[in-house]
Amino acid sequence: MTDTTMNDEAVGSDRGTQLRNQVVEGLMAEGTIVSAVVEAAMRKVPRELFVPGVSLDEVYHRYNGVVTKRDEDGNSLSSVSAPQVQAHMLEQAEITVGMRVLEIGSGGYNAALLAELVGPAGQVTTVDIDEDIADRASRLLAEAGYSQVNVVLADADGGVPEYAPYDRILVTAGAWDIPPAWVRQLAEGGRLLVPLQVRGLSRTIAFEHAEGCLVSRSSRLFGFVPMRGAGVHQDRLLVLRGGEVTVRVDDEFPVDSGVLEGVLDTPRVEVWSGATIGRFEPWATAHLWLATALPGFCRVVVDRTLDTGVISPPGRQSATSAVVAGGSFAYVTTRRTAEEMTLEWGVHAFGPEASKLAEQVAEHLRVWGRDHCGGGGPQFRIYPAGTPDDQLSQGRVIDKKHSRVTISWPQAATATAGQDVLQHTTE
Ligand SMILES: C[S@@+](CC[C@H](N)C(=O)[O-])C[C@H]1O[C@@H](n2cnc3c(N)ncnc32)[C@H](O)[C@@H]1O
Numbered sequence: 017m018t019d020t021t022m023n024d025e026a027v028g029s030d031r032g033t034q035l036r037n038q039v040v041e042g043l044m045a046e047g048t049i050v051s052a053v054v055e056a057a058m059r060k061v062p063r064e065l066f067v068p069g070v071s072l073d074e075v076y077h078r079y080n081g082v083v084t085k086r087d088e089d090g091n092s093l094s095s096v097s098a099p100q101v102q103a104h105m106l107e108q109a110e111i112t113v114g115m116r117v118l119e120i121g122s123g124g125y126n127a128a129l130l131a132e133l134v135g136p137a138g139q140v141t142t143v144d145i146d147e148d149i150a151d152r153a154s155r156l157l158a159e160a161g162y163s164q165v166n167v168v169l170a171d172a173d174g175g176v177p178e179y180a181p182y183d184r185i186l187v188t189a190g191a192w193d194i195p196p197a198w199v200r201q202l203a204e205g206g207r208l209l210v211p212l213q214v215r216g217l218s219r220t221i222a223f224e225h226a227e228g229c230l231v232s233r234s235s236r237l238f239g240f241v242p243m244r245g246a247g248v249h250q251d252r253l254l255v256l257r258g259g260e261v262t263v264r265v266d267d268e269f270p271v272d273s274g275v276l277e278g279v280l281d282t283p284r285v286e287v288w289s290g291a292t293i294g295r296f297e298p299w300a301t302a303h304l305w306l307a308t309a310l311p312g313f314c315r316v317v318v319d320r321t322l323d324t325g326v327i328s329p330p331g332r333q334s335a336t337s338a339v340v341a342g343g344s345f346a347y348v349t350t351r352r353t354a355e356e357m358t359l360e361w362g363v364h365a366f367g368p369e370a371s372k373l374a375e376q377v378a379e380h381l382r383v384w385g386r387d388h389c390g391g392g393g394p395q396f397r398i399y400p401a402g403t404p405d406d407q408l409s410q411g412r413v414i415d416k417k418h419s420r421v422t423i424s425w426p427q428a429a430t431a432t433a434g435q436d437v438l439q440h441t442t443e
Contacts, residue, residue: 032064035076039099042078048103053111057132058103065160066125067096084123085148092241094149096123097188101238106133108222108234109184109209114138116179118201120172121188121240122153128162130186141166141179145245171245175201182206190218190240192249192266193416194398199230207233211240214396214414214421215307216251216266216315219300221396229409230398237300251315256280260322263338263345264315267414271312271340279345279367280326287374288351288362291385295357299330301393302361303337305384306348308394308412308423310377312340316347330359339377344369346377361385388425397422 040058043049049058064075067082074082081095106129111117114137117130122144130140144150147169154167168176172187175197183203187210194210202208208230211220220238223230242248254263256276265271293299307313316338318327329336330350338347344367350359361381365374397409399420405413411424 032062032072032076035072036063039076039078043100043103048100048107050107051110053133054103054106054129057106057129058099060132061125061128062160063096063099063125066123066128066156068156084152085146093244094121094123094144094146095241096125097240101240102126102129104236104238105186105188105209105220106130108220108236109186109207111184115183116181116203117141117184117186118143118176118179118182119186119188122149122167123188124153124156124160126186126188127153127157127165127167128160131162131165136164139166139179140164141168141176141182143168143170143172143176145169145171171247173197173246177201185209187211188240189243191243191247193247194223194230194419195247196400196418199398199400211238212396212421213249213266214304214423215313216264217300217303217307219304223396223398227409228407232394232396235393235396237298257324257326258322260319260324261327262317262319263340264317265340266314271314275343276340276345279343282366282370284326285365285370285374286362287365287371287378288360289378289381289385291361291381291389292353292355292358293350293361293385293389295359297390301388301391302381302384303348304394304423305388305425306337306339306377306380308425309380309383310339314338314340328364339373341373341376342369343367344373346370346373348377348381387427392426394423394425397424 040055049055064072067075070082079098079100081098083092083095085094087093111133113135115134116139117134119127119142122142127140127142134140142165150167150169157165166179173195180201181203182201183206185198185202185208190211190213192213198208208223211218218239219235221235222233224233252265254276257280315335316327317335320334328349336348346363346365349362349364351362353360363374363377399408401418401420403420409422411422414421
């Protein structure tokens with residue numbers, strides 16, 4: 017990132033204030049900002065102070081973050097997240113005056129918003145693993161008048177014990193697991209917000225302590241740059257057809273690339289489920305439902321530059337949900353229906369058991385359409401690793417290094433409120 021003075025003269029200018037108010041009003045109109053306190057904080061803090069050198073139009077794009085550091089391959093290592101993402105997380109966190117808040121992953125701007133929300137009686141700590149980012153956040157926060165924020169350089173896998181306990185912990189990097197320190201450092205009655213990867217799908221989940229574990233209260237669909245340090249996680253990648261198709265496996269079910277060798281060259285079986293979805297309805301619960309229901313759940317990604325059409329994900333997407341079972345492989349797609357703006361879920365399958373597998377997946381899609389489409393989505397619970405099975409709640413169990421995650425599906429009418437929203441990414 018180049019720290020030029022491109023926007024300096026605009027700071028506090030009419031145009032900066034005007035764009036800031038426009039973003040806030042847009043976020044209110046779409047229902048992202050719902051509280052007066054988040055509205056007031058976002059109207060007050062000049063976002064441009066935290067991304068010097070970036071044009072005001074980029075700074076105030078409602079759905080785009082501003083990347084502040086990339087690795088040598090151009091992947092984003094850090095960003096100031098999109099206003100929509102930050103507003104959603106702040107609303108999900110329900111921060112009140114006097115709270116002690118830990119932000120994991122620093123950009124400066126969000127910490128300033130947190131400082132506004134907790135007021136002088138509260139305390140904000142922000143931690144980053146990257147010295148450049150921590151230094152930058154510290155300098156920009158001081159320049160913007162928020163030097164009361166504690167900026168810490170550390171791997172947040174261990175939390176930040178010196179300022180604990182926290183009423184709120186907001187994790188703003190994609191986590192694969194929940195380290196014990198976060199649970200320990202969360203105050204009684206506190207709330208942990210974490211973008212958690214579960215079977216390759218990521219969602220920002222608000223957890224609270226209840227019934228001897230952490231229970232999800234709401235979840236939202238947002239992606240963040242991945243966690244680095246001790247919590248880093250690599251999916252297993254099975255590269256097929258010279259790189260045209262990559263199967264991403266998040267957890268430990270036994271599959272290796274040899275199993276799928278040549279399977280995509282076998283005839284494709286197509287099964288249409290009859291389950292439909294409106295084009296603008298959120299799809300994410302369908303994928304999570306499959307992730308819960310199918311033991312061999314994974315994701316398949318197509319390289320569009322090598323695309324021969326062997327895999328056709330829904331619409332123009334380049335990735336979709338898939339499943340490996342024995343030597344067979346299936347993935348989920350959609351097709352138009354006679355009804356305007358409505359799509360039907362279908363399954364394409366390959367391999368010796370293609371028909372059986374396609375029918376199995378289609379049946380799960382029908383169940384989703386009947387019982388969960390439009391519902392509140394699943395409930396997640398986090399137990400420490402080693403918790404015996406008979407002490408876990410009902411549902412699919414996913415074992416991680418530090419925790420055992422259970423996913424259950426309350427009936428639509430009783431599910432937790434405020435769940436799936438359409439996805440925008442942070443950068
Ligand atoms: C999306 S950015 C943070 C955005 C910021 N909270 C905001 O809203 O503007 C994610 C940050 O997480 C940091 N990060 C990644 N792994 C970390 C770790 N283990 N401990 C602390 N920070 C980490 C990255 O260096 C990066 O700066």
